[in-house]
Amino acid sequence: MATEGTYYVPAQSKWPIIASIGLFLTLLGAGMMMNDMTAGVKDSSAHYVFYAGGLIMAWMLFGWFGNVIQESRAGLYSAQMDRTFRWGMFWFIFSEVMFFAALFGTLFYVRVLAVPWLAGEGDGAMTHEMLWPNFIADWPLMVNPDNDLFVGAADVVDPFHLPLLNTLLLVASSITLTLAHHALRANDRYKIKLWLIITLILGTAFLFFQVEEYIEAYNELGLTLSAGIYGSTFFLLTGFHGAHVTLGAIMLAVMLVRVYQGHFEADNHFAFEAASWYWHFVDVVWVGLFIFVYLV
Amino acid sequence: MTSVTDTASSHEHDEHHHGPAKGLMRWVLTTNHKDIGSMYLWFSFIMFLTGGAMAMIIRAELFQPGLQIVEPAFFNQMTTMHGLIMVFGAVMPAFVGLANWMIPMMIGAPDMAMPRMNNWSFWILPFAAVMLVSTLFMEGGGPNFGWTFYAPLSTDYAPPSTTFFIFAIHMLGVSSIMGAINIIATILNLRAPGMTMMKMPLFVWTWLITAYLLIAVMPVLAGAVTMMLMDIHFGTSFFNAGGGGDPVLFQHIFWFFGHPEVYIMILPSFGIVSAIIPAFARKHLFGYTSMVYATASIAFLSFIVWAHHMFTVGIPLIGELFFMYATMLIAVPTGVKVFNWVTTMFRGSMTFETPMLFSTAFVVLFTIGGFSGLMLSIAPADFQYHDTYFVVAHFHYVLVPGAIFAIFAACYYWLPKWTGHMYDETLAKVHFWMSFIGMNLTFFPMHFVGLAGMPRRIPDYALQFANFNEISSIGGFLFGTTQLLFLFIVIKCIRGGEKAEAKPWEGAEGLEWSVPSPAPYHTFTTPPDVK
Known part of the structure; x- marks a missing residue:
């Protein structure tokens, strides 16, 4: 169990870069979808980018919060x-x-x-x-x-x-x-x-x-x-x-x-x-x- | 008291205890405030050169009257992107980079409070920058409505790429808010025992207040761009009078963000020069407490002065009066600060190494920018000055010798701590003088052409403005090329040079000088005792 004054500095983590890629793809996809919608483009494939970004974000949230919960339960905090x-x-x-x-x-x-x-x-x-x-x-x-x-x-x-x-x-x-x-x-x-x-x-x-x-x-x-x-x-x-x-x-x-x-x-x-x-x-x-x- | 730098269960990162990991992935996966600070600073410098290249295009076009180099439509994209990139890509990330490097060392903390989120705040930025810059290559061109993106120019009459501009702003906002939360949590929670609030270095204080401003206004900007997005794609009429909305509403929301935003870009500078001037005057800072209160007052006033950007748009007389007087009040705490810096120098044993040169220039030139701001705050006078080059001169005087010079000063002041080497003082002085001359040559004549009525954001101008514009352009080219010298000096300093002592500046104060130079990868894993 961590004692008062012990501050936990985590090791390297892959989640921040995954989160950045996920956020970028989600917003890029959303922007492409909106532009295609307003321009009246039929059979736009923009939503694939959006869903890919969304899935990456969901995976990231699951993994990142999972890490934090593990660390918390391991008594590192x-x-x-x-x-x-x-x-x-x-x-x-x-x-x-x-x-x-x-x-x-x-x-x-x-x-x-x-x-x-x-x-x-x-x-x-x-x-x-x-x-x-x-x-x-x-x-x-x-x-x-x-x-x-x-x-x-x-x-x-x-x-x-x-x-x-x-x-x-x-x-x-x-x-x-x-x-x-x-x-x-x-x-x-x-x-x-x-x-x-x-x-x-x-x-x-x-x-x-x-x-x-x-x-x-x-x-x-x-x-x-x-x-x-x-x-x-x-x-x-x-x-x-x-x-x-x-x-x-x-x-x-x-x-x-x-x-x-x-x-x-x-x-x-x-x-x-x-x-x-x-x-x-x-x-x-x-x-x-x-x-x-x-x-x- | 110790800090745990790894999970008990994972041993594959054991090297993390001792020093940085090897290779590219060190930077991608890092949770170290110094790594992240360096990345912020390099990113900022790349953006500074990108935005600077755009400024060079603007100055080349304005070298002579008439249209010669670029199309007017492209000129508009250049002024817009120059402003956006300098504000969101160059100045703000540079200050966050300095905060990352220095705040934990200044308050005796092992790292930032949330190291992983810290890395996320940074890594959003390159993606946002790619999205923002890519708009220039899209059909219909990039944003062309000025960095203030007033509706309906940015809604009804905007190019399709505006959608991606909006999402780039959202990403930058997410990054800033997370960065600011991290900085506040670090300052409030990770100070070494004995480091009371009123013992904190002013750079820490000014950043605490800046972070508060960021959290308060970045969401408002997010609201503004979201309403733009809805007007463009979903048929709403927030900024369309035909549906009962109001284009002026956009300006109110934008400047409610925008005015605190300009203080976000200057308050950390106040902190930097408040560290450097005492160091090179070899005296304690005069009026520490009044500096803290002045900073807080400026931050408070920044929330109630926004409509001074809108004097000519048609607001009620009572509004003009309120915003005029409230704006003038800002001169009081700012005056307190300038008085304190000058009084710190008074009868000090001053030497003028490069950080001090930049800081001294900061005090003088920022004051000029402040005075032209005071002129602009007078509503009836602003009717004349509005949207002229006088405004351009004003805000470049507070941003270039204000924000940018303070960032240069900070880099020179702390480079020995970061790299373990002294920078080349001769070259650095050349950098200062060329920047100083170039900057004044560029922006001082703009006061004159502005007062004579030359409008901003126009690629052509009347013949009478030709001489002053030529001088401005020559100054601009000088200032621009000089910054490559800065890059050279920094690289040279990283690669070698005279070994720096733990405290290379005789009069410097603060915890960061109590650790060796270069600062070890992990500092203050055991908090120091502050008396």
């Missing part, structure tokens, strides 16, 4: 290393906070400033007169300034239907996750599994209903990515949030597998804590989304 992981995760989540801050900032800027200016408010009188004199500011914006180019949505998602249900699901999942954490600290293995499985079910249900909502928005409401700025911000914010829920759920699923493998001790389980920090973070983002995207 000291309390100082534990603090490194904590700082690392904290600042990673801070970077995510800033990413969502940019997206929320976009929403607020458009709602509070850009759309009213287009309708002639403030210094925007001449803009309004010269560009789209018939444009009326409104939020949710159903009729866009150039409504032929960007056909506005017919209706918006009812916040008290699926979104409210989803809010309850995610808030409940944060509570059940905390219960799992308490069980872990009490070393009650049965209850950890139970609460973690319930958390995962709640998270998956959230994602399922989110997809339902998207299908409804596209098929019944005419609320699409190209429905103007309301659709743009709606899908940007909920879409990136959904991607983060997916990532968080994968993290929690890995934690569940590790619990079944007998990993984690009552006083030493930072991987579990990191995953739960992340889960609480996406939960908080959702509350912001529910208020600012759906409600007001």
Whole structure:
């Protein structure tokens, strides 16, 4: 067992270079796919590059985290290393906070400033007169300034239907996750599994209903990515949030597998804590989304 | 207290305990902060020459009025790529390289906090650079909208290669964020016992604050390019007023990233000259505490001044006023810093070895860049200066004798520690003077043509600007070719030269001078005691 003050410096590792190649291929493939899609290229083979990159990334994550878990279980990590992981995760989540801050900032800027200016408010009188004199500011914006180019949505998602249900699901999942954490600290293995499985079910249900909502928005409401700025911000914010829920759920699923493998001790389980920090973070983002995207 | 440098179970890497592995794979697989630091610095220098070659094309085209060497469309790609490569490929990786080499040694740590992730941060960069530079060879050409890539030039009117430019930016962002997290974790967690925060060298302090800025703003840049990508490929209207969006929104998001970004490129320089000036004035740094607070204040202010880049775009009067006054406030902490450097020199026993020459030039010339920045901060005056060569002169004065000179100073100051040899002082002084003259010759006349109204990013200009542009181009060629001399000096220093002592500079302070030169492959596996 490592003692306080012993800092583990790993030997050479192949994972960083594999990760770089994987990331490069994934993004190269994604870029080729998008360019081919926009250019209308038939039978594009770009997706092979993308999948190859994705597989390499998955292999890398499996191998790299596998190494870290082995080292951790071999007792090579000291309390100082534990603090490194904590700082690392904290600042990673801070970077995510800033990413969502940019997206929320976009929403607020458009709602509070850009759309009213287009309708002639403030210094925007001449803009309004010269560009789209018939444009009326409104939020949710159903009729866009150039409504032929960007056909506005017919209706918006009812916040008290699926979104409210989803809010309850995610808030409940944060509570059940905390219960799992308490069980872990009490070393009650049965209850950890139970609460973690319930958390995962709640998270998956959230994602399922989110997809339902998207299908409804596209098929019944005419609320699409190209429905103007309301659709743009709606899908940007909920879409990136959904991607983060997916990532968080994968993290929690890995934690569940590790619990079944007998990993984690009552006083030493930072991987579990990191995953739960992340889960609480996406939960908080959702509350912001529910208020600012759906409600007001 | 010891550090474990290998897993207990794997013995095939036993040589790792003693020194570096052999062959190419040493560099690919390494987890050693010194190896990674060296790779960062070499990568940065290659990018510096690449971006520099583009600058040479720009200056060759501008040597005379009229179009003679390149097509206007290609000229636009050159200005764009020159800016992007210098910012993301040359300056930022150079500072991360210096951080990698020096921070663990300065705080008495065995390595960076997360050595494997450290190597990943580096190895993303060559791939991102390949993706970025490859856009030049794609159909429709590379990015041609300036390094600030304003929408709708970068969305509706952009070449198809913009998609790959966006993903290159994403990769650079991932690298920067991971690098910054690593640096913060190292500084907060791996300091030797007794190394309290207020005993840290200023280079460590400035990097701590720079890393914080990086984590705060690189995700915002990621958000901006993601929205561009959506506008280009998925029919959204973030930056399209027809759908209720706003092209000005792009500028707000970009500069919310962009202004802290310019401090990311200068704060580590402050740390470097704050180490070098005391060493060669043989005095302690004047006003250490005020330096720390000034750095933190500059970082804070960097978040609330972004719209001074947008005075002419049409923002409300109250915005113009707020951003004007907030910007002027930056002169206060910056003034504190310049005062402290000058006061450190005051009545010191100064000698002017190359690091000190570059640092002294830094203080003088960066101050000139700061003053032209103060001129630009005056909103009504900026209406005149906006998008002229005056702006080009301003930011090259803070970036070339600011960031780049500080990087040169750092290289000369620490080369003996890295290589175990003294560099060739005579050649290095030639490098300094040619860089100093070349740089001023290039950028000083730009103030004049800018104030007279010459617009930036245009391959042609009115006859009246011909003489000053000719001088700028000659200066540019001088500065550019001089950098090959720097390459020669560094290679010569690596291959041999006078043996360097553990502490080759009489007045130098800090833990890095307590280990032999060249620094052993692993330093401070046992943390030193700091009094």
